[in-house]
Amino acid sequence: MKARSGPAAALAALCVIWGYGWIVMKWGLDHAHPFDFAATRLVIATALLFAILAATRRPLTLPRYGIALVLGLVQVAGFIVLSHFALLYSGAGRTSVLTYTMPFWMLLFAWMMLGERVRGPQWACVALGAAGLLLVIAPWQLSNLTGSLLAVGSGTVWALGSVISKRWPLEGVDPLGYTAWQLAFGTVPLVLLALFHAHEPVRWSVEYGVILAYATLFATAGGWWLWTYVLANMSAGITGLNTLAIPVIAVVAAWAHLDEQPGSRELAGMALIAVALGMLAALRLRRS
Numbered sequence: 001m002k003a004r005s006g007p008a009a010a011l012a013a014l015c016v017i018w019g020y021g022w023i024v025m026k027w028g029l030d031h032a033h034p035f036d037f038a039a040t041r042l043v044i045a046t047a048l049l050f051a052i053l054a055a056t057r058r059p060l061t062l063p064r065y066g067i068a069l070v071l072g073l074v075q076v077a078g079f080i081v082l083s084h085f086a087l088l089y090s091g092a093g094r095t096s097v098l099t100y101t102m103p104f105w106m107l108l109f110a111w112m113m114l115g116e117r118v119r120g121p122q123w124a125c126v127a128l129g130a131a132g133l134l135l136v137i138a139p140w141q142l143s144n145l146t147g148s149l150l151a152v153g154s155g156t157v158w159a160l161g162s163v164i165s166k167r168w169p170l171e172g173v174d175p176l177g178y179t180a181w182q183l184a185f186g187t188v189p190l191v192l193l194a195l196f197h198a199h200e201p202v203r204w205s206v207e208y209g210v211i212l213a214y215a216t217l218f219a220t221a222g223g224w225w226l227w228t229y230v231l232a233n234m235s236a237g238i239t240g241l242n243t244l245a246i247p248v249i250a251v252v253a254a255w256a257h258l259d260e261q262p263g264s265r266e267l268a269g270m271a272l273i274a275v276a277l278g279m280l281a282a283l284r285l286r287r288s
Contacts, residue, residue, distance in 0.1 A: 077187025090147025
């Protein structure tokens, strides 16, 4: 019973931590520029992961660093910068939903880079998701466009990084160590941007300290730790299906804490995206 309940409990905790994390990050941007916020949380999270590796006597090195570097720049730095700026221009609930369109872009990248066939039911999911995306983004309303495109961009680079890791896998490596090095490589450009890009300084306060602690200890280091554990102990299909709770939690939390009340058009679009993602996860689960 414990063997089954452990990964399930970890997945439930992960969904709550990452779902609520969108609201915490939105609050964080009230105190710091996206470059400062991103760089600080990554520096702390990277140091923490390497400390965990050292404390548990796991390998601190990789046999090769090329793909970790690419993933660090694309999947870590690119994703975090785009998602943070999306939160700056748009609501937390909307940003989370648009970011979690990642599986749609992953299908397309896998088709182009891995030669994986996109079958009929999958195309139907993509079409359904595209309809929902159109309703949420509402390109005819220019006031919503910048934040929405940045959020979709964050999901796109996340998907690209995932397909790159499948195209050039690093076999026989501790996933936690691999993650630590990706975070380390992604940290470098963000620190440089924070240092040399002209912007307002951080407005330090106790509140910002608590926000930063959540973003680094829970959402980044703790979240990746749980993600590594869940992927090692549960099937990808079940994991993908259950992580759909993350944007749902984010939308509800944004409604409660940030007074972000989606309109009927946005709700309809979010519902279509959720159905399409659920169908994709169910198809993956059935195939596995």
